Amino acid sequence: MRKVLIQSLLAFTALLFMGSAYATIDSYEFDNAAQEQQFFELTNELRCPKCQNQTIGDSNAPIAQDLRREVHRMVVDGTDNDTVIDFMLARYGDFVLYKPRWTGVNLVLWLGPVFLLLIGLIVVLMVARKHKTSVVNTQDAMPEEALTEEQEKALERRLQQFQSDEESGNPSSGEKEA
Amino acid sequence: MNRRLKLFLPLAIFLSLCLMFYIALFRDNKGELPSALLDSPLPSFSLTTVKNPARTVTRDDLLGEVALLNVWATWCPACRVEHPYLVDLANKGVPIYGVNYKDDQPEARKWLKVLHDPYRFSINDQDGSLGINLGVYGAPETYLIDHQGMIRYKHVGIVDANVWKNDIEPKYRALVEQAQQSNSGENSSEADPS
Numbered sequence: 001m002r003k004v005l006i007q008s009l010l011a012f013t014a015l016l017f018m019g020s021a022y023a024t025i026d027s028y029e030f031d032n033a034a035q036e037q038q039f040f041e042l043t044n045e046l047r048c049p050k051c052q053n054q055t056i057g058d059s060n061a062p063i064a065q066d067l068r069r070e071v072h073r074m075v076v077d078g079t080d081n082d083t084v085i086d087f088m089l090a091r092y093g094d095f096v097l098y099k100p101r102w103t104g105v106n107l108v109l110w111l112g113p114v115f116l117l118l119i120g121l122i123v124v125l126m127v128a129r130k131h132k133t134s135v136v137n138t139q140d141a142m143p144e145e146a147l148t149e150e151q152e153k154a155l156e157r158r159l160q161q162f163q164s165d166e167e168s169g170n171p172s173s174g175e176k177e178a
Numbered sequence: 179m180n181r182r183l184k185l186f187l188p189l190a191i192f193l194s195l196c197l198m199f200y201i202a203l204f205r206d207n208k209g210e211l212p213s214a215l216l217d218s219p220l221p222s223f224s225l226t227t228v229k230n231p232a233r234t235v236t237r238d239d240l241l242g243e244v245a246l247l248n249v250w251a252t253w254c255p256a257c258r259v260e261h262p263y264l265v266d267l268a269n270k271g272v273p274i275y276g277v278n279y280k281d282d283q284p285e286a287r288k289w290l291k292v293l294h295d296p297y298r299f300s301i302n303d304q305d306g307s308l309g310i311n312l313g314v315y316g317a318p319e320t321y322l323i324d325h326q327g328m329i330r331y332k333h334v335g336i337v338d339a340n341v342w343k344n345d346i347e348p349k350y351r352a353l354v355e356q357a358q359q360s361n362s363g364e365n366s367s368e369a370d371p372s
Contacts, residue, residue, distance in 0.1 A: 049211060049315035062280065063315050066306045091313040093214035 028072045039075045042084055043068055045099060049092045213321075213332035214313055220247075220327045221311035228278045228286050228300040235301060240327060244353040245273035246346075247321040248297070248337070249309065251281040252289045254317040260336040261293050267342065268296035272350070276300030279309050279317050322349055325357040 030036040043057030100106040250257040276297035322331035
């Protein structure tokens with residue numbers, strides 16, 4: 001039983017890593033493993049201009065095939081990553097990068113979430129603070145609003161009445177209980 | 179008063195978000211990318227033409243006049259839709275060059291014969307290398323290039339009367355005027371010494 005469990009767990013983990021497997025089937029030859037690694041990195045980082053939610057490594061669109069071919073050509077030529085990325089940027093603009101550059105208007109993308117998170121934190125802190133002070137206030141106010149003796153007696157009477165009503169009255173529920 | 183206004187803040191944020199989403203959702207050019215090559219020179223190339231495989235054309239053959247560079251292919255249905263309008267434009271005297279993008283050559287020749295040929299010539303970009311250098315990501319695409327071979331505008335999708343009148347023609351006319359001025363300027367400066 002345990003063995004089966006472990007096996008299925010392993011199979012499941014393997015499935016998790018399938019996302020990075022390549023959907024497309026073209027064969028490229030590389031001089032060494034480093035080049036192959038570089039090619040995979042680049043094609044997983046560059047976005048296909050036509051099918052805008054896929055990387056060029058992932059997409060079957062003709063333009064993605066062409067771009068893979070270009071990347072392969074440059075990688076085999078010994079081009080470094082930055083040059084390949086600049087090549088793509090010059091032709092398709094910032095859009096091709098899944099990881100936006102740390103410049104200009106892209107800073108909004110990078111810093112926007114941090115900014116929003118900060119605003120959220122400040123709001124939460126302010127609300128928490130307000131809540132705390134209001135709790136303290138009600139505790140302070142308690143003695144002042146305590147019931148008078150007369151009111152307490154009236155309350156007790158009501159409660160007793162309510163209890164006796166429940167014991168004697170409401171026959172249907174009583175039957176069910178019996 | 180101030181407190182009251184504060185109460186409306188979430189509503190205001192919500193409404194402005196709604197407006198933003200509404201605009202984004204109904205934008206016409208949702209998938210359109212701005213051309214990275216705007217205001218940069220046309221890439222150089224040396225390729226043959228569709229009609230005459232023995233003729234090699236280069237970037238220099240496109241210079242001298244403000245012109246359209248239209249990327250087309252027979253496998254592209256939208257290209258067929260815009261083709262009659264391109265023929266109209268060519269008849270009106272607008273210089274149009276074609277980039278036959280990754281196409282079957284006999285098919286392309288047949289297309290030009292049957293549907294008429296609006297192009298001064300069509301460059302045969304068999305492996306899409308000129309396309310990559312131009313930043314083409316789907317046909318049809320139409321570039322407006324000035325007389326010095328600078329890319330001034332890019333339209334992705336069909337060129338029809340509407341697109342021409344509203345988007346391309348004003349820029350085209352302005353560029354033609356500019357070209358004429360710079361030409362006459364050059365002529366006068368040449369004439370000055372004499």
